[in-house]
Amino acid sequence: MSQNGIRTNLKQLIVTTLNLDGLTPERIADDEPLFGSGLGLDSVDALELVVALEKEYGISIASHEVDRSVFGSLASLAGFVERRLAESKPQAADGQ
Amino acid sequence: MGGAAVTGIGVVGSFGCGVGALAEALRTSRPVLSEVDRSAGYHLPESARRAALVGTADLTAWVPAASARRMSPPSKLAVAAARMAVADAGGIGEADLTEVVLATAFGPASFTERLLRGILDEGPETASPFLFTECVANAPAAQVAIACQARGPNITVTQREAGPLLALARAAADVSAGKVARALAGAVDESPPIVHALLDRYGALSRPGADGGEVARPFDRRRSGFFMGEGATIIVVEDEAAARTRGARVRCRVRAWGSGFDPSASRVSWGRGDAALARAARHMLERASLAPRDIDLVVSGASGSVAGDRLEAETLRTLWEGAPLPPVLAPKSVTGEYGGAHLAAAVLATTGAEFGPTAGYEILDPALRVAPHAGGPLPSPRHVLVTGLAGGGAGAWIVLERA
Amino acid sequence: MASEARDRRAVITGLGAVSAFGWGVDALRDGLRSGRTAIGPFQRFDHTRHRTHVAGEVPEGPPPDFARGPRWRRLSLADRFAVFAAREALAQAGLEGPLHERAAGVFFASSTGGMLESERYFTQLVRAGARPPLGLMSSQQINGPGDAVARDLRVTGPVQTLSSACASGALALEAALAAIRAGEVEIAVAGGSDSLCEITYSGFNALRAVDEAPCRPFREGRAGMSIGEGAGVLVLESVDHARGRGATPLAELRGSGASCDASHMTAPHPEGAGAALALTRAFTDAHLEPDGVDFINAHGTGTPLNDAAEFAAFRAALGDRASQVPLTSTKGVVGHLLGSSGAIEAVATVIGLRDREVHPTPGGGRVDPAIGARLVLDVPEAVPDARTAVSTSLAFGGSNVALVLARWD
Numbered sequence: 001m002s003q004n005g006i007r008t009n010l011k012q013l014i015v016t017t018l019n020l021d022g023l024t025p026e027r028i029a030d031d032e033p034l035f036g037s038g039l040g041l042d043s044v045d046a047l048e049l050v051v052a053l054e055k056e057y058g059i060s061i062a063s064h065e066v067d068r069s070v071f072g073s074l075a076s077l078a079g080f081v082e083r084r085l086a087e088s089k090p091q092a093a094d095g096q
Numbered sequence: 097m098g099g100a101a102v103t104g105i106g107v108v109g110s111f112g113c114g115v116g117a118l119a120e121a122l123r124t125s126r127p128v129l130s131e132v133d134r135s136a137g138y139h140l141p142e143s144a145r146r147a148a149l150v151g152t153a154d155l156t157a158w159v160p161a162a163s164a165r166r167m168s169p170p171s172k173l174a175v176a177a178a179r180m181a182v183a184d185a186g187g188i189g190e191a192d193l194t195e196v197v198l199a200t201a202f203g204p205a206s207f208t209e210r211l212l213r214g215i216l217d218e219g220p221e222t223a224s225p226f227l228f229t230e231c232v233a234n235a236p237a238a239q240v241a242i243a244c245q246a247r248g249p250n251i252t253v254t255q256r257e258a259g260p261l262l263a264l265a266r267a268a269a270d271v272s273a274g275k276v277a278r279a280l281a282g283a284v285d286e287s288p289p290i291v292h293a294l295l296d297r298y299g300a301l302s303r304p305g306a307d308g309g310e311v312a313r314p315f316d317r318r319r320s321g322f323f324m325g326e327g328a329t330i331i332v333v334e335d336e337a338a339a340r341t342r343g344a345r346v347r348c349r350v351r352a353w354g355s356g357f358d359p360s361a362s363r364v365s366w367g368r369g370d371a372a373l374a375r376a377a378r379h380m381l382e383r384a385s386l387a388p389r390d391i392d393l394v395v396s397g398a399s400g401s402v403a404g405d406r407l408e409a410e411t412l413r414t415l416w417e418g419a420p421l422p423p424v425l426a427p428k429s430v431t432g433e434y435g436g437a438h439l440a441a442a443v444l445a446t447t448g449a450e451f452g453p454t455a456g457y458e459i460l461d462p463a464l465r466v467a468p469h470a471g472g473p474l475p476s477p478r479h480v481l482v483t484g485l486a487g488g489g490a491g492a493w494i495v496l497e498r499a
Numbered sequence: 500m501a502s503e504a505r506d507r508r509a510v511i512t513g514l515g516a517v518s519a520f521g522w523g524v525d526a527l528r529d530g531l532r533s534g535r536t537a538i539g540p541f542q543r544f545d546h547t548r549h550r551t552h553v554a555g556e557v558p559e560g561p562p563p564d565f566a567r568g569p570r571w572r573r574l575s576l577a578d579r580f581a582v583f584a585a586r587e588a589l590a591q592a593g594l595e596g597p598l599h600e601r602a603a604g605v606f607f608a609s610s611t612g613g614m615l616e617s618e619r620y621f622t623q624l625v626r627a628g629a630r631p632p633l634g635l636m637s638s639q640q641i642n643g644p645g646d647a648v649a650r651d652l653r654v655t656g657p658v659q660t661l662s663s664a665c666a667s668g669a670l671a672l673e674a675a676l677a678a679i680r681a682g683e684v685e686i687a688v689a690g691g692s693d694s695l696c697e698i699t700y701s702g703f704n705a706l707r708a709v710d711e712a713p714c715r716p717f718r719e720g721r722a723g724m725s726i727g728e729g730a731g732v733l734v735l736e737s738v739d740h741a742r743g744r745g746a747t748p749l750a751e752l753r754g755s756g757a758s759c760d761a762s763h764m765t766a767p768h769p770e771g772a773g774a775a776l777a778l779t780r781a782f783t784d785a786h787l788e789p790d791g792v793d794f795i796n797a798h799g800t801g802t803p804l805n806d807a808a809e810f811a812a813f814r815a816a817l818g819d820r821a822s823q824v825p826l827t828s829t830k831g832v833v834g835h836l837l838g839s840s841g842a843i844e845a846v847a848t849v850i851g852l853r854d855r856e857v858h859p860t861p862g863g864g865r866v867d868p869a870i871g872a873r874l875v876l877d878v879p880e881a882v883p884d885a886r887t888a889v890s891t892s893l894a895f896g897g898s899n900v901a902l903v904l905a906r907w908d
Contacts, residue, residue, distance in 0.1 A: 019166065044229055211701075238896030249757035356657060359599065372599065
């Protein structure tokens with residue numbers, strides 16, 4: 001999936017998963033803070049998003065990875081997902 | 097005892113939003129019932145089909161979408177009712193001394209079901225943090241505290257049909273003792289299909305095929321079960337002197353409260369322990385220097401339940417020791433069981449509201465010998481006895497006093 | 500004291516417990532003193548796909564000499580813990596036999612009641628799509644364990660179950676205290692019970708709040724809580740009633756205080772403001788100066804946030820002394836018993852007062868230097884002059900309770 005595709009997909013996932021009715025995905029800026037200010041999400045939102053990300057992309061996210069450097073903005077989150085997908089590809093090819 | 101005044105009511109149910117909507121439903125004796133969604137397959141083919149559901153009531157005026165996005169249905173109902181109650185009371189003061197006491201029979205059952213379903217179908221590793229944080233029984237009380245910034249004690253009572261009275265009793269006790277300045281007390285329950293289906297499997301609900309049909313018939317010879325009700329009720333209780341000082345309207349006083357238990361009950365149903373329960377009720381009256389002859393009106397928790405109404409009738413007659421009972425109201429055939437509207441109805445009765453003929457009641461049950469209110473004027477009551485007997489054995493009573 | 504004045508202080512005359520150390524207070528006491536953790540592998544349900552694999556699981560029981568009675572088979576596990584612990588407490592109190600002739604009530608707590616059995620019912624309902632035996636659901640209600648105790652003891656006085664997550668057990672004790680002071684009862688059977696179940700185990704894991712290893716409250720690098728199961732029950736009586744029948748109190752429930760953070764559904768107020776308010780109210784209610792606290796049985800779940808916020812509350816309520824008062828966390832030994840945690844921790848606190856010892860909170864690593872608690876580490880700490888202790892319970896949803904317990908002699 002292209003970088004742009006992941007970002008678009010993530011924005012939709014955030015809106016749907018976190019019940020942000022009334023927010024169109026396009027309005028989430030790539031570099032806007034997701035937590036605290038900006039979108040104003042909190043720790044429980046982060047964890048809900050983690051469950052959704054694991055299901056959506058078939059990746060695993062460790063507890064210590066649920067932090068600001070990964071979840072700080074949409075751009076950082078997209079980067080994390082891309083890297084995790086790239087890491088898990090060879091295993092998928094092994095038929096796991 | 098004394099000193100605990102009711103200054104506000106908020107209520108949401110099948111009858112609509114607010115105490116005015118409830119009063120109208122009680123005056124016209126019209127239950128508002130909806131078809132329960134049976135598509136999930138939990139229901140038996142012969143099951144009850146209708147319940148007193150909140151439906152698509154628009155609560156956004158009371159619970160803005162932004163704060164509601166993570167709330168379970170009962171949390172939304174409770175917050176809406178709490179805000180209504182606070183508005184009705186003309187606001188509440190200092191937050192640190194505001195207590196929240198809510199009762200619930202089943203808690204946030206729809207979220208619990210979804211969480212369990214997810215665990216079963218997709219595995220525990222996919223469990224939703226949202227659902228989990230909101231499926232604890234005290235989630236509605238916690239949300240009410242956040243919405244109203246109530247930083248006093250926060251208590252959730254889980255005692256089924258006695259719960260709302262125990263919650264109001266706790267609030268009145270704490271306000272009377274000066275432990276808190278005011279309390280938001282009440283109840284909330286939702287009726288997702290799974291709860292409705294399970295209550296029906298237990299034979300608790302009236303069914304379409306019954307003699308007397310799918311109708312809740314309190315004390316009636318043909319009664320065959322109650323209507324499941326959902327909704328929330330919050331009552332503002334505050335120190336009466338303080339309420340009058342701030343110019344609040346005092347609807348009534350919470351004069352006495354008490355509770356007991358019938359150990360002959362099975363885990364889910366009602367027993368035959370009227371003697372023990374009547375003794376507990378009499379003890380409550382005596383401690384308040386009252387006797388049954390001081391009670392002008394009974395707002396009964398009778399709902400159309402076969403065993404529940406029988407125990408209620410037996411307990412009332414034992415308490416009155418053969419003397420004639422005062423008028424008996426049974427509002428649950430309009431409001432449904434659960435959700436606490438019964439408490440709001442009792443406050444309305446204490447302030448002289450008009451009640452129509454008891455919905456669903458037609459034929460006296462000779463074994464019970466209780467004929468509930470048939471419509472028409474009621475004496476303006478000085479003392480109202482509110483009753484709530486729970487499946488499983490607990491029983492609770494409240495005496496409201498005209499202010 | 501005027502001759503008519505009644506002594507409505509509440510004393511504790513009996514204790515009962517079921518924990519991962521076994522069925523009974525003796526097992527709990529020996530285990531708490533041992534410096535071992537009871538948290539480890541468990542079989543209550545298949546946890547292969549859960550994130551963690553340890554808990555404080557109660558071993559098989561009750562002991563063969565326990566008189567189960569005809570209804571035992573139909574009781575849920577949480578009901579059984581409750582009934583056993585209640586009978587143990589009443590036996591110690593010398594109040595055997597049914598309570599229907601006495602002014603006695605039951606003030607109980609649970610967070611999930613018979614949920615373990617309900618999960619089994621629900622699984623059958625969903626998979627088989629037919630009519631699984633309703634008996635599995637009959638104890639589903641959160642009021643199941645409390646009602647089971649009331650039924651077993653044939654109580655006819657007040658009976659209620661409270662369910663405010665982790666504060667439930669302490670709130671039940673508070674309700675019992677209020678009922679005795681108000682003269683509504685002379686005897687209160689107060690406590691809580693919860694069993695392990697999948698919904699809470701996966702739920703706390705979904706919040707990433709559970710340590711893969713047994714929890715290490717207040718220690719550096721602590722990584723979350725451990726879930727446990729069991730029951731704690733205390734028999735409370737008015738002093739008048741206890742004296743009247745020649746019973747010797749074990750301790751006094753001197754006071755309680757409660758509050759609500761009203762800030763967030765899961766995270767505690769970072770400065771522990773609500774918890775500090777509960778402590779202050781408890782001290783006022785108990786007529787206790789903060790200097791009078793001799794040891795602390797903390798809520799101490801072992802999550803990074805809770806322990807830090809909780810200790811901030813102790814600092815606010817106790818001042819500089821907070822770092823000098825011996826502190827322990829029973830959750831660090833038997834796990835977090837959720838609805839019954841406040842009750843079993845009150846039992847542990849009474850044991851500590853009577854033995855004049857604070858049980859250790861085992862675990863590797865040093866005490867978190869950012870917190871500076873005087874955590875009792877691996878062996879019991881003798882507190883020969885201790886008279887008064889405080890036990891805190893800080894719940895999910897922000898409900899906070901502090902109990903003040905004291906020696907009676």
